[in-house]
Amino acid sequence: MAGDTIFGRILRGEIPCDEVYSDDRCLAFRDVAPQAPVHVLVIPRKPIESLNQAGSEDEALLGHLLLVASKVAKQEGLEAWRTVINTGAEAGQTVFHLHVHVIGGRELGWPPG
Numbered sequence: 001m002a003g004d005t006i007f008g009r010i011l012r013g014e015i016p017c018d019e020v021y022s023d024d025r026c027l028a029f030r031d032v033a034p035q036a037p038v039h040v041l042v043i044p045r046k047p048i049e050s051l052n053q054a055g056s057e058d059e060a061l062l063g064h065l066l067l068v069a070s071k072v073a074k075q076e077g078l079e080a081w082r083t084v085i086n087t088g089a090e091a092g093q094t095v096f097h098l099h100v101h102v103i104g105g106r107e108l109g110w111p112p113g
C-alpha cells in the first residue's frame with residue numbers, strides 16, 4: 001500500500017525522527033545509519049514510491065525537494081555535498097517512499113558503487 005513504509009510512519013508521527021526541516025510538502029530528518037558526518041533524508045509528504053512512479057503532476061514537488069535539500073545543506077554548513085536518489089532495489093533503494101539523500105561533511109569518492 002502506498003504510504004505504508006517506515007517513512008509513512010514517520011510522517012504520521014507513529015515513530016520518531018531527528019527532524020531538521022519541515023513544511024507543508026516535505027520533511028527532512030537525519031538518517032538513522034549515517035554514511036557521512038551529515039546525512040539527511042528529504043521526503044515528500046505525498047507517498048510516491050520512487051522516481052519511477054513520479055509523474056508530470058509532481059514536477060513542482062520534485063523541484064521543491066531539491067531546493068529543500070540545498071536549504072538543509074546550507075543549514076548544516078556544507079559547501080560541497082551530494083544528493084542521491086536511489087530508484088529500485090537493484091540501485092540500492094530499501095525504503096519505497098521517494099527520498100533525497102543529502103550527504104556531506106567528508107570527501108566523497110566518485111564514481112559511486
Ligand code: AMP
Nearest residue numbers: 006017030031032033086092093094095
Ligand atoms: P535507500 O537505501 O536509498 O532506500 O535509503 C533508505 C535510508 O533510510 C537508509 O539510508 C536508511 O539508513 C534510512 N532509514 C531507514 N529507517 C530509518 C529511520 N527510521 N529513520 C531514519 N532513517 C532511516
